[in-house]
Amino acid sequence: MRFPLFVDAVSRRAGLPTAQAATIARAVLQTMVERMSGGAAGRLPDELDGYLAEAGSGDGPPGAPGPADFVRRVGERAGTDEATARAGTGAVFATLREAVTVDEFRDMVARLPRDFDGMTEPIPRPDDA
Numbered sequence: 248m249r250f251p252l253f254v255d256a257v258s259r260r261a262g263l264p265t266a267q268a269a270t271i272a273r274a275v276l277q278t279m280v281e282r283m284s285g286g287a288a289g290r291l292p293d294e295l296d297g298y299l300a301e302a303g304s305g306d307g308p309p310g311a312p313g314p315a316d317f318v319r320r321v322g323e324r325a326g327t328d329e330a331t332a333r334a335g336t337g338a339v340f341a342t343l344r345e346a347v348t349v350d351e352f353r354d355m356v357a358r359l360p361r362d363f364d365g366m367t368e369p370i371p372r373p374d375d376a
Contacts, residue, residue: 253342260338263331269337272342274324278317283358 250272258268322332344352 256342257338275319275339304353
């Protein structure tokens with residue numbers, strides 16, 4: 248999924264203008280990469296990973312690893328309030344879930360600290376049949 252389509256989906260989900268959705272999407276992805284254990288290279292779809300490379304690797308220390316700090320960090324990076332950062336973060340995770348395979352999404356979530364489970368929708372299990 249190309250970044251403009253990703254941003255459009257985030258915009259629709261979060262009810263945000265496209266420019267603000269792009270800023271929040273970049274902030275969420277940058278913060279997510281900071282929080283992933285073992286690095287994130289090759290873990291995001293190529294178009295999104297390339298956008299992060301253009302945007303830089305972050306602008307400060309990661310801080311506390313919990314979900315509340317994650318949303319606070321997204322809000323700081325995006326220059327927005329906590330409610331908007333929270334809605335945008337949820338929209339980015341939901342859109343990411345659609346942009347990658349179930350296995351890729353599981354791998355991304357598994358690389359985040361354990362207490363991030365509540366920030367992502369439940370991951371469907373493959374059919375055992």
